[in-house]
């Protein structure tokens with residue numbers, strides 16, 4: 001088994017040779033690296049080459065790869081049988097620890113973040129009797145039809161389909177507004193005072209690289225949604241349990257919260273949390289239909305419980321220290337290399353933008369030099385460091401990353417920056 005033989009087989013079997021687009025490496029050029037194994041902060045390709053991993057499975061791998069407690073928990077669950085289509089004890093265990101950490105009164109487990117946001121919107125529409133949804137340019141909430149929408153052209157605020165196959169009739173129910181712009185939100189609500197079911201937002205946007213939320217924008221989000229009777233949905237699929245044991249704390253008055261990634265310990269998961277009044281709208285208690293053969297699957301629940309058990313306050317402190325060390329190292333490397341680049345970090349998630357100042361919104365993020373990022377990615381890869389294969393994907397640091405790995409990333413970056421932007 002070589003990297004090439006796997007890539008060839010995959011190219012024949014799967015559209016674009018992958019089962020999720022960013023894995024194709026199309027935005028950085030070069031061949032995708034098939035990963036056969038991970039251990040702690042490292043991943044290994046089919047030929048045994050070891051990389052320090054900064055992808056973190058795009059979010060879930062906060063403990064690093066193959067943590068023994070998670071592996072054991074999954075094995076124990078598997079040994080007892082995997083699919084009963086029935087209530088079981090592990091879903092109660094995971095829900096109780098999430099509730100204790102977040103204060104979310106009630107939860108529903110689903111199988112992906114996409115399902116969580118899609119269903120949260122369905123609940124909001126049922127609760128309000130309204131149809132329209134507001135999202136923000138550059139925020140990603142999964143691939144359901146109503147959320148694969150981009151900003152309309154010119155003065156149009158109602159969205160346009162952002163994928164073939166999404167009917168305009170569906171896309172047109174979603175408005176796409178600029179992020180960090182309270183006045184655009186105010187204008188929206190002035191024009192549509194009584195027909196917005198939900199405003200959905202990533203608590204800290206991390207799908208166009210990281211955008212730092214302005215406090216006034218967060219304030220406007222919460223007060224305007226409430227004043228106009230729209231539900232605020234905080235998408236914490238990346239940010240939940242990423243910075244502390246619980247929610248990010250960025251949108252304390254959100255009506256509904258979506259979770260995913262970390263709470264599944266590396267296995268597929270999504271969750272919706274909120275007050276009994278709203279979660280009680282879900283079937284079989286209420287009229288909003290949602291169901292899943294694999295929902296709250298015992299192995300997923302076991303991996304989630306084992307992961308959350310490791311996430312103590314001390315663990316987050318260590319993660320913060322290590323991540324700060326990485327940020328400082330990268331900033332020094334950027335300064336020394338004299339390249340137009342910037343770093344944005346929240347806890348253990350980080351973006352290195354090939355743009356001299358951190359972007360405030362999607363339009364600014366798009367100004368980043370993606371060709372320079374592609375060169376940077378290649379140069380890092382050649383030095384044994386795997387960063388996400390897109391300028392717009394966030395780096396994730398784990399509890400398995402120690403100082404030697406961070407120092408190695410910084411050393412690699414110091415050279416790779418010079419290759420990315422030759423003087």
Ligand SMILES: Cc1ncc(COP(=O)(O)O)c(C=O)c1O
Pocket residue numbers: 058111112113114115117140141142143202207235236237238260261269270
């Ligand atoms: C903020 C956010 N919401 C939703 C999703 C969709 O989650 P999933 O890929 O599990 O469907 C993602 C995935 O990256 C995400 O980052």
